[in-house]
Amino acid sequence: MFQAVSKQSLSDAVFDQLRERIMREDLRAGDALPPERLLCELLNVNRGSVREAIKRLQQAGLVHVRQGGPTTVTDYRRQAGTDLLASLLVDAQGRIQVHVARSIVRMRQVLSPEIAADAATHAPQITADRLDAIVAKMVPAAPTGTLQELALSFWEALVEGSGNIAYQLAFNSLRRTYEPIRELMTRMLEQEFRNLESFRAIATAVRKADRGAAFEQARRYINHNSDAIYGFLDAYERRSNLT
Amino acid sequence: MFQAVSKQSLSDAVFDQLRERIMREDLRAGDALPPERLLCELLNVNRGSVREAIKRLQQAGLVHVRQGGPTTVTDYRRQAGTDLLASLLVDAQGRIQVHVARSIVRMRQVLSPEIAADAATHAPQITADRLDAIVAKMVPAAPTGTLQELALSFWEALVEGSGNIAYQLAFNSLRRTYEPIRELMTRMLEQEFRNLESFRAIATAVRKADRGAAFEQARRYINHNSDAIYGFLDAYERRSNLT
DNA sequence: CCGGTATATTGGTCGGACCAGTTGACCTGC
DNA sequence: GCAGGTCAACTGGTCCGACCAATATACCGG
Numbered sequence: 001m002f003q004a005v006s007k008q009s010l011s012d013a014v015f016d017q018l019r020e021r022i023m024r025e026d027l028r029a030g031d032a033l034p035p036e037r038l039l040c041e042l043l044n045v046n047r048g049s050v051r052e053a054i055k056r057l058q059q060a061g062l063v064h065v066r067q068g069g070p071t072t073v074t075d076y077r078r079q080a081g082t083d084l085l086a087s088l089l090v091d092a093q094g095r096i097q098v099h100v101a102r103s104i105v106r107m108r109q110v111l112s113p114e115i116a117a118d119a120a121t122h123a124p125q126i127t128a129d130r131l132d133a134i135v136a137k138m139v140p141a142a143p144t145g146t147l148q149e150l151a152l153s154f155w156e157a158l159v160e161g162s163g164n165i166a167y168q169l170a171f172n173s174l175r176r177t178y179e180p181i182r183e184l185m186t187r188m189l190e191q192e193f194r195n196l197e198s199f200r201a202i203a204t205a206v207r208k209a210d211r212g213a214a215f216e217q218a219r220r221y222i223n224h225n226s227d228a229i230y231g232f233l234d235a236y237e238r239r240s241n242l243t
Numbered sequence: 244m245f246q247a248v249s250k251q252s253l254s255d256a257v258f259d260q261l262r263e264r265i266m267r268e269d270l271r272a273g274d275a276l277p278p279e280r281l282l283c284e285l286l287n288v289n290r291g292s293v294r295e296a297i298k299r300l301q302q303a304g305l306v307h308v309r310q311g312g313p314t315t316v317t318d319y320r321r322q323a324g325t326d327l328l329a330s331l332l333v334d335a336q337g338r339i340q341v342h343v344a345r346s347i348v349r350m351r352q353v354l355s356p357e358i359a360a361d362a363a364t365h366a367p368q369i370t371a372d373r374l375d376a377i378v379a380k381m382v383p384a385a386p387t388g389t390l391q392e393l394a395l396s397f398w399e400a401l402v403e404g405s406g407n408i409a410y411q412l413a414f415n416s417l418r419r420t421y422e423p424i425r426e427l428m429t430r431m432l433e434q435e436f437r438n439l440e441s442f443r444a445i446a447t448a449v450r451k452a453d454r455g456a457a458f459e460q461a462r463r464y465i466n467h468n469s470d471a472i473y474g475f476l477d478a479y480e481r482r483s484n485l486t
Numbered sequence: 487c488c489g490g491t492a493t494a495t496t497g498g499t500c501g502g503a504c505c506a507g508t509t510g511a512c513c514t515g516c
Numbered sequence: 517g518c519a520g521g522t523c524a525a526c527t528g529g530t531c532c533g534a535c536c537a538a539t540a541t542a543c544c545g546g
Contacts, residue, residue: 009498011298035527046500048291051529052298055254059299059326061415067250067528068508077408078399081416082325083302085409103409106361107354114353156321165320166328166346170413172304173324250507252529278496289531294498310497311539 010045014053017043020092022062022073032070033063060084082173090180098237102230104177109226111167112155116218119161120206127161128207135199147193148186154199158218161206188232192225253288257296260286263335265305265316275313276306303327325416333423341480345473347420352469354410355398359461362404363449370404371450378442390436391429397442401461404449431475435468 008016021027034042039050054071057063061079065071076084088100119127134154138147152175159171178185192198198221205213251259264270277285282293297314300306304322308314319327331343362370377397381390395418402414421428435441441464448456 011498037527046498047502048294048499051291052295054528055295055299056302059302065528066508067506069527070508071528077403077411079415080412081419082409082412084412088408099406100408103407106357106407107409107413110354110357111350114349118349160320163342164346164349165331165343166325166350168320169323169325169327170350172322176324254529280496289529291530297497308497309539310537312496313539314497 009049011049011052011056014039014043014045014049015056018053018057019060019062019087022057022076023087024092027073029073029075031073033073035070082170083176085173086177086180089177095240096181096184096233096236098233098240101233104174105226105229105233107170108174109222111170112222113215113219115155115159115162115164115167115171116202116206117211117215118164118167119158120209120211120214122163123161124206124209127157128203130157130161131199131203131206135196135203138193138196138199140194140196144186144190144193148182148189151189151193151199158202158206189225189228192221192228195224198224252292254292254295254299257282257286257288257292258299261296261300262303262305262330265300265319266330267335270316272316272318274316276316278313325413326419328416329420329423332420338483339424339427339476339479341476341483344476347417348469348472348476350413351417352465354413355465356458356462358398358402358405358407358410358414359445359449360454360458361407361410362401363452363454363457365406366404367449367452370400371446373400373404374442374446374449378439378446381436381439381442383437383439387429387433387436391425391432394432394436394442401445401449432468432471435464435471441467 018027018033027033033039033054036047036050036054040047043050054063054065058065060076060083061081062074062076062084063071064074085100085104089097089104091097131154134150134157138150142150155171156175159168162168198217201217202214202221205217261270261276270276276282276297279290279293279297283290286293297306297308301308303319303326304324305317305319305327306314307317328343328347331340332347333339374397377393377400381393385393398414399418402411405411441460444460445457445464448460
């Protein structure tokens, strides 16, 4: 298959490089960033590009900027928001940070049943219609990638059905986090995607507006799902330690 | 007391204005933003400022930019991350969006007991030491604002102790969200802050590395706390509907 | 109707100027 | 000696005007 070629503007490149340095603690909390004009020379780009990059770092909570003084690095663990998860999950060498992955899976594990439960109370019929439509497209013979897409839409519909904007935005953050390791997730969860019964059970519980059942079915699914990931991460970690 | 005077750069002002228009659906998903050069004239600022603002909008997931074509507004409900919660909670007129507030409280309610439980297993002693130190500073006679500060540090310590970076970043997002309605929270939760027993109970459970007890104590606290907020929001909503 | 082509439009980059806060060395006067 | 003021050298913030690069559109020719 083809995939869109990735373009990157200069300011994006600058942003990535600085972010990488901060998260690798090459630049530690409290350190001053080089002055913008110096960065221009070092990176051989225009000041505008540097400034756009720094604005983004500021918004991400990685640096503190004040006019007249130097731009300083902040403690991202205390300042940054969920949007940073994607950057944390995979390092510059493409290695997965196992403890970050475990954190994400854990949060997802905790929230998912609640989301299903809320969807069952908030908008059962409409949500169930959407869920059924998605499940109908899931055929075991389909390629795993397609099933993954559908599973993602399934949860997207569920989250929207929960009527909880906080869940929704958190879900978006997580979705962005999955993107870089998409193929990995595909292989890891192939078994899960093919177990259509789980999806049907959740959809049915939602349609019945049965909060408890929705919670329980989602819990079963997500626990099973999470265990598969935990297992993979354990193996991944052992393998990393060997080399 | 004094508080820091708030400065705002031009690009921040532009960002706020565009974000506001997008969230008020003055600019709908799919709509094209005016060209940068036109925005410069309309807002009477330099193109650099406009570009910095748009870069931030792009990072926040509110617009989609591509060279050569127009910059278009995205569906923020599907694209934006948790960092947007703060902007959603309070509208331009300073009114609280009640359904957003309920969403946030709900997510917090679900996550808090899990955080306490994880802290009890992950780093019980160190965390408990920090918790005890904070609780020691909580004296019922202290001004509510101070107690609020301490309560926030308490949860900050707990979240750090959970060793879960996803929780930590989500917590940061939520903390930023509280900031604009800080005083409101102070009044709303005064009773809660003065109930030191809850904090002690959580700290004790963590020290004993008793996962179940930590979960349960945190659950009791956060439920009580959330109910207070829900009650306030109901009243707030009724009042809004009247006027 | 299809495919190419010229042109206008849009975002991306450049450099160089000046404005506006901050810092620190230095001087002043008590 | 030291509090307070002064000034110069930073730092980030804003501006201008030019040009590059990708895209959209209208038009033309087959």
